[in-house]
Amino acid sequence: MPFGAARPQYWRVRSSVRAGLAGVASAAVALGAAELVAVVTGSLSAPLLAVGGVVVDNVPAPVKDFGIRVFGVHDKTALIVGTLILLAAYAYGVGVAAAHRRAFGVAGIGLFAGIGVAAAVTRHDAGLFAWLPTVAGAALAVWVLHRLLEMGSKPQASSGDDRRRFLKGVGWAAGLAVAGGAAGRFLTSRQAVAEARDHVVLPAARQAPPPVPAGAQVPGVTPYVSPNKDFYRIDTALIPPQVDPSTWQLRIHGMVRKPITITWEQLLQRPMIERYVTLACVSNEVGGDLIGNALWLGTPIKALIDEAGPLPGADQAVQRSVDGWTCGTPTEALRDGRDALLTIGMNGQPLPVEHGFPVRMVVPGLYGYVSACKWITEIELTRFSDFDAYWVPRGWSAQAPIKTESRIDTPRDGSTRSPGTVMVGGVAWAQHTGIAKVEVQVDGGPWEEATLAATVSSDTWRQWSYQWQATEGDHRLRVRATDRNGVTQTSTPAPPAPDGASGWHAIEVRIG
Secondary structure, three states: OOOOOOOOHHHOEOOHHHHHHHHHHHHHHHHHHHHHHHHHHOHHHOHHHHHHHHHHHHOOHHHHHHHHHHHHHHHHHHHHHHHHHHHHHHHHHHHHHHHHOHHHHHHHHHHHHHHHHHHHHOOOOOOOOOOHHHHHHHHHHHHHHHHHHHHOEOOOOOOHHHHHHHHHHHHHHHHHHHHHHHHHHHHHHHHOOHHHHHOOOOOOOOEOOOOOOOOOOOOOOOOOOOOHHHOOOOOOOOOOOOOOOOOOEEEEEEOEOOOEEEEHHHHHOOOOEEEEEEEEOOOOOOOOOOEEEEEEEEEEHHHHHHHHOEOOOOOEEEEEEOOOOEEEEEHHHHOOOOOOEEEEEEOOEEOOHHHOOOOEEEOOOEOHHHOOOOOEEEEEEEOOOOOOOOOOOOOOOOOOEOOOEEEEEEOOOOOEEOOEEEEEEEEEEOOOOOEEEEEEEEOOOOEEEOEEOOOOOOOOOEEEEEEEEEOOEEEEEEEEEEEOOOOEOOOOOEOOOOOOOEOOEEEEEEEO
């Protein structure tokens, strides 16, 4: 009997639960099989990642802000888990519908396949066979659903043997799904850049960074230098792009007199410098932790852009990632003498893959979404009036210098301390300008000046401390910073969109 034909009495599945489980199992097999096929066609052609990428690209800014606010650096994991839950619910319904008429199952799987194919073939640099993982997975799902529904139907549906046979089939399907997905991820990682990164030998810096001075670290405050494993990660990539340095190239073109292309080996021959630079995400809330300080090894991008020769009016340098993401940096900010680097090292190691290996940009004083392109492969000189980078059409500002901000790290909000001297401490930042003063206020009283810790340069955050003579009761502490231009951070609260949050960080502390 044709699979899509109306079913006779034999096909009737007694339990809608069994039919739903059959649908979920078939969807799981589809995803596992697609991961295996995507080893050949490219990991981003797998339907889960392709559809997730479309969601990331098109999600409204308020939804993005909510996700980052709730899940922080785990926002992509939350997206994938949420997508899997929705897919499981959809597949359950497909299974139930297919138990009544098999054509409904084929149609449901076909709809899923159509969405996956459309997402895969429209991704940046989609290959000729980007559609294949979804189609292969869908075809296998149709067969698995057919077999499982057979197992869960008459003539022996009420017997224990039949139930065991059905559950065994679901178990086999789940096992195949897990095995396929795990094998796909494993084989992708084997093809990935982990081994290549392990063999990278970073060149020595011709200019060493200023040493971190004694006293830069205040007890109880976040580390002055953020370890690589703890450095925040906010980007649009569901999985980090895998870029082999042996094939990496950077093309500088557009409004230039002489377009140039450099390879990885040519990049390693260029003069390298090391600098401590603090990076901040524009999505960081007041008092948030989407900020970190690291030692970066790279070559000044100014020299490369000068070699290309920008034409008059080229006020924007559009950086492009290997996955098509773009950010637009003021050309002047790359040539005004600040340590804007084409970076290959982070805290003495090759860049971690999730932080842009093999090459990324680091520009002091600008939020990451307008400057810090990871997995960079292209810089196009153009005008702000001619091109809007990725986040601009989504409601974010085209140019976004980092706002002066400060944060209380200790004591923690809502904590309890004993009466007496309580050390209050935290960090303040005004990258590329520098912090001149930090003040603390208790219960709306006068502002008291804190003690500033030493720092490497104006391109990093600065720690501070304040000795508070705390008395019993509930207290509210606030902090504000003043930069070296004499400008005090604004007290006016503002959300991250469109150009960074503002306001004074406040905490509540109980003494007693």
